Amino acid sequence: MKTKPQTFKHVSYLWDEEKAASLGDDEVALLIYRSNILGADLRITNYGGGNTSCKTMEKDPLTGKAVEVMWIKGSGGDIGTLTKAGLAGLYVDKLRSLEGVYRGIAHEDEMVGLFNHCIYDLDSKAPSIDTPLHAFLPFKHIDHLHPDAAIAIAASKEGEKITQELFEGQIAWVPWQRPGFDLGLQLRDALEANPGIRGIMLGGHGLFTWGDTAHECYTNSLEVIEKASAFLEENYGKKRPVFGGKKTKALDPAQRKDQAAKIAPLLRGLASSYNRMVGTFNDSETVLQFINSHDLTKLAPLGTSCPDHFLRTKIAPLVLDIPADQELSDLSALKSHIEKLFAQYREGYKDYYEKHKRSNSPAMRDPNPVIILWPGVGMFSYAKDKQTSRVASEFYINAINVMRGAEAVSEYVSLPLQEAFDIEYWLLEEAKLQRMPKEKPLSRKVALITGSAGGIGKAIADKFAAEGACVVLTDIDGDRLDKARKDFGKDAAIAVKLDVLDNDTIAQAYAAACLAFGGVDIIVNCAGLAISKPLPETTEADWDLLNDVLVKGQFKVSQAGVAVMRAQGLGGDIINIASKNALVSGPNNVAYGTAKAAQVHMSRLLAAELGPDKIRVNVVNPDAVIEGSKIWEGKWAEGRAKAYGVTVEELPAFYAKRTLMNEIISTEDIANGVFAFVGGILSKSTGNILNVDGGVAAAFVR
Structure with a gap:
């Protein structure tokens, strides 16, 4: 049957x-399709939030009989990117039979282990805590979503009354309770008490x-969210200005980004x-409306409501009490004040932990804020990697929308804080964290690489990204x-x-790094060119070029980068890509060889100066890397071939034969050399030179 397209505003x-x-009739494929398009709209649900399921009749591999199987998003998944591998397939009758061994709400956690005894599909993802919430409802297709509009009603003082009146009894209400087996039973009871309803508000x-088909479920979800959204829109500003009206004037966009950077x-x-964190900056209109309002001081300390929100953002943000137009040319004057704000936040978090911990609670986690709000400027979020910090930012925007509605x-x-704590430090949540894959060596690091659109620079960027940077x-x-950027993920x-050589573009690059990631940990000076001529x-x-x-380029980029590193106080790495020619005297090479030698000695000088800041400075010396290099596209190759009495085509083999190892050097070899300095195993090495040249005896440093 053909579905009828619908139009929605919200x-x-x-x-x-x-x-x-x-x-076709593949209900599991339709479940995945429905999930993906629901997850594509952040107004419907946020990354990793919510859950979707469907129930099908399958052949039992042991009895050959038809059995009902529920397919549901597994633990830790995201409906927007869900695939078959992210689903758990479980026997419905076995899930429901667990009610016979359920010992009550004090024993919720033991039920999760029993879900594994209900698995039908042996390739299943670990079943999530939401599994019984879907199992005890009879519908073939079910959506559990976290739309801002619905949570705004669910998190309001008169939420139950509003739900009853707005949806004319078609949406039942179940009071707040942590997800688990008992909540699944409550959903079943709510349905039995309200036959014919189209949904339940938690x-x-x-x-x-829910719905009998994937499409019916999808449109039912959209219609309910649309109705809730329209209701909120009708009421914005009706009782009083949104968030009590504007208290702080926002700087203009360029000023905001300049201050934030x-x-x-x-x-x-x-x-x-x-733990080292990666940042995200956001100054969207939604953020500005909240942080510049009179209600900021009232609402921000209250914390978020939806469990998904505060698991990603912590229970409350840190609000900076400094003017938006504060002079920031010298951060040292401001640092002591902001350090006190952080210290107060950490003490507050420690107090929250101590007051609410249970006898078996996991140890206190990082007490630093995830979300930092600066009225007049914007919102900063910090987490273990870019995706997590970006998602934390998105979740706090969800929380703002909820508070506004x-x-x-x-x-x-x-x-209540105890409820929030019990979810944040839930043993099942801790177990999920412990199952996370080991972080890659450059996870939590940010690297700026000059000359990285191709050749050696691009190979270094590829290597760094593959290692988590x-x-x-x-x-x-x-x-x-632009072409190179397409090879990297979002x-x-x-x-x-x-x-x-342009101070403005250097400053813009570091500002962009600070806005996108929070700062810089690794600088690789790789930009270069070569000219080969007799004296x-x-x-x-x-000579000047x-x-x-x-030389000057390496100096300028390093100088600007060190200012960022010192502001962070986290140390860092500078890797300078020089050349074998910095150490070996070759023919027709006076200007290039002199510049490369200057690069190497500048690296030693910087290593000596920056050591107390824990900023390491090292050199990688390539030789004859022809692959992907713009240098070899021009007259440099002709000049080197002429100097050695070979043709341009013979150069790679010529260079390989003159090495001790008889090897052609690739851009990947150089990238591996750079990684050796920054990957963690040489964290106490500075002022050193690593030759990646196949073995050129004349270039031996010692």
Whole structure:
């Protein structure tokens, strides 16, 4: 049967009839499709939030009989990116039979282990805590979502009354309770007490909706969310201005970003006192409306309501009490004040932990804030990687939307602190954290690489991203840079055009790094060029160009980067890509070799100066890396071939044969050499030179 497209104002109707038809009667495929399009709209549910399921009849592999199986998003998954591998498939009758061994709400956690005895599909993802919430409802397709509009009603003081009146009894109400087996029984009881309803509102938490088909479930969910959204919209500003009206005037966009970029490294350093963090900055209109309002001081300390919100953002943010236009040219004057704010936050978090911990609670986690609000400027979020900090930012925006809606129609109510603590330090949540894969060596690190649109620089960027780093690609060639950026994921990299001789573009690149990631931990000076000429043919322009780009460029980029690193107070790495020619005297190479030698000695000087800041400075010396290099596209290759009496085509083999190992050097080899310095095993090495040249005896440092 053909579905009828619908129009919604507050949510996106993304159902594609042709796509759905191509899936035929495969209900599991339709579940995945429905989940993905629901997760594509952050107004419907946030990353990793909510759950979806369907029930099908399958052949029992042991008895050959038809059995009902529930397919549900597994633990820790995200409906927007859900695949078959992310589902758990469980026998419905076995799940429901667990009621016979359920010992009550004090024994909730032991039920999760019993879910494994109900698994039908042996390739299942670990079943989530939401499994019984779906199992005890009879519907074939079920959505459990966290739409801002629904949670705004669910988190309001008069939420139950509003739900009853707005939906005319078609949406039942179940008061707040932590997800688990008992809540599943309560959903069943709510349905039995209210036959014919189309959904259930979970107090302070979210929404359950359903349907006989994937499409009916999808449209039912959208219709309920649309109705809730329209109701909130009608009430914004009706009783009083949104969030009590504006208290602080926002700076203009350029000023906001300038202030944020300047302070971000300082905030990142303080937020990283337990573990290094990666940041995200957001100054959207939603954020500004909240942080600039009169109600900020009332609502921010209350914390969030939905469990997914505070698990990602902590129970409450840190609010900076400094003017938006504070002079930031010298952060040292401001640092002591912000350090006190962080200290107060950590003490408050420790007090929250001590007052609410149970006898078996996990040890206290990092007490630093995840969300930092600066009225007039914007919101900063800090987490273990870019994706997590970006998602934390998105979740706090969800929380802002919830508070705005709840205050418009009633009064916002956050979870009691004990309830919040019991979820944050839930043993099942701790077990999930312990199952997380081991972090990669460059996780939590941010690297800015000059000349990284191709050749050696691009290979270094690829290596760093593969090892977990956030990468700032920079290059003077904008078109080549744009092309290189496409090779990296959404959260892995940004691309900024940079001329190493232009102070403005250098500053812009570091500002972009601070806004996107919070700062910089690794600087790789890789930008370069080469000119090979005999002494009589080497012009003053040749000399100036080589020494400007290679020497002055390294100086400028390092100088600006060190300022960011010092503001963070986390140490760091500078890796300078020099050359075998810095150590070996070759023919027709006076300007290039001199510049490369200057790069190496500058590295030693910086290592000596920056050691007390825990900033390591090391050198990687490549030789004859022809692969992907723009240097070899021009006259440099012709000049080197002429110097050695071979053709350009013979150069790779010529260079390989003159090495002790008889090896051609690739860009990947150089990237591995750079990684050796920054990957953790040489964390106490500075002022060193690593030759990656296949073995050139004349280049031996000692």
